[in-house]
Amino acid sequence: MTIQDTxxxxxxxxxxxxxxxxxxxTAQKNQxxxxxxxxxxxxxxxxxxxxxxxxxxxxxxxxDPAFVDRLALSDKAISGMAEGLRQVAALPxxxxxLGPMRQQPSGILVGxxxxxxxxxxxxxxxxxxxxxxxxxxxxxxxxxxxxxxxxEAHHSNQFLAGLIANALEAQGLPPxxxxxxxxxxxxxxxAMITMPEFIDVIIPRGxxxxxxxxxxxxxxxxIKHLDGICHVYIHEQADPEKAVRIxxxxxxxxxxxxxxxxxxxxxxxxxxxxxxxxxxxYLSKGVExxxxxxxxxxxxxxxxxxKLLPASEDDWRTEYLAPILxxxxxxxxxxxxxxxxxxxSAHTDSIIxxxxxxxxxxxxxxxxxxxxxxxxxxxxxxxxFGLGAEIGISTNKLHAxxxxxLEGLTTQKWVVLGNGHIRS
Amino acid sequence: MTIQDTxxxxxxxxxxxxxxxxxxxTAQKNQxxxxxxxxxxxxxxxxxxxxxxxxxxxxxxxxDPAFVDRLALSDKAISGMAEGLRQVAALPxxxxxLGPMRQQPSGILVGxxxxxxxxxxxxxxxxxxxxxxxxxxxxxxxxxxxxxxxxEAHHSNQFLAGLIANALEAQGLPPxxxxxxxxxxxxxxxAMITMPEFIDVIIPRGxxxxxxxxxxxxxxxxIKHLDGICHVYIHEQADPEKAVRIxxxxxxxxxxxxxxxxxxxxxxxxxxxxxxxxxxxYLSKGVExxxxxxxxxxxxxxxxxxKLLPASEDDWRTEYLAPILxxxxxxxxxxxxxxxxxxxSAHTDSIIxxxxxxxxxxxxxxxxxxxxxxxxxxxxxxxxFGLGAEIGISTNKLHAxxxxxLEGLTTQKWVVLGNGHIRS
Numbered sequence: 001m002t003i004q005d006t007x008x009x010x011x012x013x014x015x016x017x018x019x020x021x022x023x024x025x026t027a028q029k030n031q032x033x034x035x036x037x038x039x040x041x042x043x044x045x046x047x048x049x050x051x052x053x054x055x056x057x058x059x060x061x062x063x064d065p066a067f068v069d070r071l072a073l074s075d076k077a078i079s080g081m082a083e084g085l086r087q088v089a090a091l092p093x094x095x096x097x098l099g100p101m102r103q104q105p106s107g108i109l110v111g112x113x114x115x116x117x118x119x120x121x122x123x124x125x126x127x128x129x130x131x132x133x134x135x136x137x138x139x140x141x142x143x144x145x146x147x148x149x150x151x152e153a154h155h156s157n158q159f160l161a162g163l164i165a166n167a168l169e170a171q172g173l174p175p176x177x178x179x180x181x182x183x184x185x186x187x188x189x190x191a192m193i194t195m196p197e198f199i200d201v202i203i204p205r206g207x208x209x210x211x212x213x214x215x216x217x218x219x220x221x222x223i224k225h226l227d228g229i230c231h232v233y234i235h236e237q238a239d240p241e242k243a244v245r246i247x248x249x250x251x252x253x254x255x256x257x258x259x260x261x262x263x264x265x266x267x268x269x270x271x272x273x274x275x276x277x278x279x280x281x282y283l284s285k286g287v288e289x290x291x292x293x294x295x296x297x298x299x300x301x302x303x304x305x306x307k308l309l310p311a312s313e314d315d316w317r318t319e320y321l322a323p324i325l326x327x328x329x330x331x332x333x334x335x336x337x338x339x340x341x342x343x344x345s346a347h348t349d350s351i352i353x354x355x356x357x358x359x360x361x362x363x364x365x366x367x368x369x370x371x372x373x374x375x376x377x378x379x380x381x382x383x384x385f386g387l388g389a390e391i392g393i394s395t396n397k398l399h400a401x402x403x404x405x406l407e408g409l410t411t412q413k414w415v416v417l418g419n420g421h422i423r424s
Numbered sequence: 425m426t427i428q429d430t431x432x433x434x435x436x437x438x439x440x441x442x443x444x445x446x447x448x449x450t451a452q453k454n455q456x457x458x459x460x461x462x463x464x465x466x467x468x469x470x471x472x473x474x475x476x477x478x479x480x481x482x483x484x485x486x487x488d489p490a491f492v493d494r495l496a497l498s499d500k501a502i503s504g505m506a507e508g509l510r511q512v513a514a515l516p517x518x519x520x521x522l523g524p525m526r527q528q529p530s531g532i533l534v535g536x537x538x539x540x541x542x543x544x545x546x547x548x549x550x551x552x553x554x555x556x557x558x559x560x561x562x563x564x565x566x567x568x569x570x571x572x573x574x575x576e577a578h579h580s581n582q583f584l585a586g587l588i589a590n591a592l593e594a595q596g597l598p599p600x601x602x603x604x605x606x607x608x609x610x611x612x613x614x615a616m617i618t619m620p621e622f623i624d625v626i627i628p629r630g631x632x633x634x635x636x637x638x639x640x641x642x643x644x645x646x647i648k649h650l651d652g653i654c655h656v657y658i659h660e661q662a663d664p665e666k667a668v669r670i671x672x673x674x675x676x677x678x679x680x681x682x683x684x685x686x687x688x689x690x691x692x693x694x695x696x697x698x699x700x701x702x703x704x705x706y707l708s709k710g711v712e713x714x715x716x717x718x719x720x721x722x723x724x725x726x727x728x729x730x731k732l733l734p735a736s737e738d739d740w741r742t743e744y745l746a747p748i749l750x751x752x753x754x755x756x757x758x759x760x761x762x763x764x765x766x767x768x769s770a771h772t773d774s775i776i777x778x779x780x781x782x783x784x785x786x787x788x789x790x791x792x793x794x795x796x797x798x799x800x801x802x803x804x805x806x807x808x809f810g811l812g813a814e815i816g817i818s819t820n821k822l823h824a825x826x827x828x829x830l831e832g833l834t835t836q837k838w839v840v841l842g843n844g845h846i847r848s
Contacts, residue, residue: 019789022789245844249847350840365447373842376842397542402838413791414794414804416796416797416803416804417798418799421799422677423677423803
């Protein structure tokens with residue numbers, strides 16, 4: 001069989017399994033998740049043997065320790081997978097939910113029912129726990145899954161696939177509800193993203209180059225996460241204490257997440273009241289500050305002024321994911337919104353202000369997946385937003401935008417109830 | 425300028441105009457629609473002169489009368505455009521709607537705000553009134569539009585574009601909020617569907633070949649309408665009177681719409697109670713009946729039995745859009761659902777039954793954009809569903825599914841309200 005044939009066989013099996021899975025009861029799906037949690041805990045030793053094969057191969061290839069670390073299924077990571085499964089089992093099932101049924105002039109009742117999308121393809125790198133996390137969210141939302149993990153986690157993923165198949169069969173569900181692509185050949189990705197007849201949506205999880213490549217080549221819709229160039233804008237009428245606290249947290253609570261602030265915009269009229277204190281915090285934490293000319297002019301009298309580097313045009317477009325921050329002074333809301341529209345990535349942006357009208361204009365006019373008032377951009381997260389779980393954060397505008405939980409893995413259909421009604 | 429350059433200039437202008445349009449007030453948008461309605465009525469004569477140029481060109485090319493008819497802007501069609509604009513002005517504005525804001529454990533309030541998508545590209549054929557209808561729905565929903573009508577309606581469309589630009593400017597909105605592609609070159613379509621940086625979604629309106637080509641080649645998301653192979657399934661426990669009424673209406677009320685029934689499925693146990701009467705109706709209306717072997721066997725004693733033609737495998741997959749119906753007997757719900765899953769197009773399917781549990785299973789398990797109980801498939805329509813207007817019917821699973829009204833032209837963003845909240 002060619003790779004193409006293998007993937008077509010997988011896709012066909014997934015499409016076929018998606019029908020009984022869509023009709024499965026909540027209890028059946030939850031039992032499967034709980035059973036899998038127990039299986040994983042009971043298979044701890046065997047799982048570590050499989051994982052060790054991946055780790056040895058990675059070390060033999062001279063991979064760096066951080067890479068090997070991401071790959072390792074420690075005892076804690078294994079317990080974490082089981083715990084994650086129990087949490088997903090405890091979430092409400094979105095499938096089958098029937099919204100308000102509104103009576104139309106013809107007499108029919110019309111409403112929406114929430115249903116699974118069908119078959120979801122997940123393409124990811126490194127961490128083998130994604131195999132279990134992604135399978136659990138797709139299963140709970142009634143979708144069949146085709147999982148394509150990184151070749152570096154091949155043995156771990158295959159072992160986990162076996163456990164998942166056992167758990168599905170124990171609940172009378174087709175094992176093809178969750179399939180892990182059995183080959184490490186890169187052509188498998190190309191095949192997966194071009195079979196809309198078998199796969200309804202692709203969710204890539206990984207680095208930007210993986211996601212860009214998939215988006216460019218896919219004929220299946222992609223729920224993608226690209227850049228997070230997030231802004232905090234300190235408006236002239238901000239409470240300085242809140243401004244400093246939020247701007248500190250948005251940048252320094254963690255540097256690597258996509259919802260960390262990368263550019264700070266500050267109104268001229270408040271710069272001298274917030275920036276000295278804030279910059280001292282940043283510098284004490286080792287954050288490199290790349291600033292506009294006006295920022296440096298305003299703060300030139302401070303002893304640390306020589307530490308303020310100039311920002312280039314490129315800085316405004318850069319997602320650092322590191323202890324680096326670009327800072328620009330602006331003249332009011334319109335200029336701040338213009339900056340965000342021109343340089344931002346429509347991910348997450350926050351305004352700090354006490355002025356209600358200004359806050360409402362920011363919420364309405366900044367075209368980002370998450371817009372905030374007086375809160376840290378770091379809140380843009382499925383758990384913090386109350387979704388209970390997160391398969392990723394979408395920078396798409398259509399279907400799922402921002403943090404994606406179980407509901408983002410479903411769609412809606414129209415339901416019409418008549419009593420012999422015909423159209424006249 | 426090459427076609428590509430022309431389209432890039434249009435796209436850039438649309439993207440730029442989309443920001444003030446997204447922030448425009450409901451009153452401003454409604455005034456613009458009402459002003460345009462008046463302008464169209466006041467420009468009746470000039471519009472007919474432009475339209476006459478298109479009609480003469482069509483006749484000179486030897487187009488058939490039906491084609492010329494679709495192109496003609498009769499007095500009634502002109503009044504219809506103006507009336508349509510006034511109806512869209514009267515609809516509620518979906519933009520800015522803020523859903524429930526739920527408090528999270530951290531203390532932040534989290535909810536959704538409905539916002540425009542941004543820039544919508546519409547590609548359509550023949551009828552010049554689509555220029556006004558589509559522009560009105562996009563404008564009301566706060567989206568900039570790039571319209572690409574058929575070359576056969578070029579003069580009519582250009583004239584209407586001028587009126588639309590006047591109406592926009594009169595309300596202080598950028599004329600680039602609605603742009604009609606000024607060239608009839610087919611390369612314009614190829615350019616439009618591959619500029620995701622300027623156009624957020626493409627809506628093609630026209631024949632299947634146009635839509636298939638656009639779907640295959642687009643890198644911009646497409647809200648598409650493909651086949652409507654709609655089924656009515658008469659369950660064994662149907663009320664025969666309702667069954668006959670609905671199956672008649674679903675097929676014969678109009679033959680051409682996508683939501684007309686193409687295949688009738690009937691349980692063996694009720695066939696002899698409903699089919700004789702129903703088939704007599706169909707035959708009296710000139711509907712050709714293509715039937716399974718079992719149907720013909722069950723009805724062989726009737727005088728008109730020789731008029732029942734055999735159905736081929738291809739018939740189950742065919743959207744006739746004509747007075748032809750395929751008919752198949754089945755053994756119960758599961759077989760009916762299997763048939764719909766195998767041969768249907770996931771557009772609109774209806775069950776006729778008095779059994780509640782069977783009805784609920786049909787609603788849940790048939791994976792179509794619209795699923796119905798005891799109602800004619802002909803109800804699958806934006807106006808009948810209470811949307812107030814319809815830009816089309818989507819056979820996509822993601823974002824907009826089934827009839828698409830103003831809400832389908834919007835998206836949602838997350839809104840977070842804090843009071844100095846930071847993530848710990």
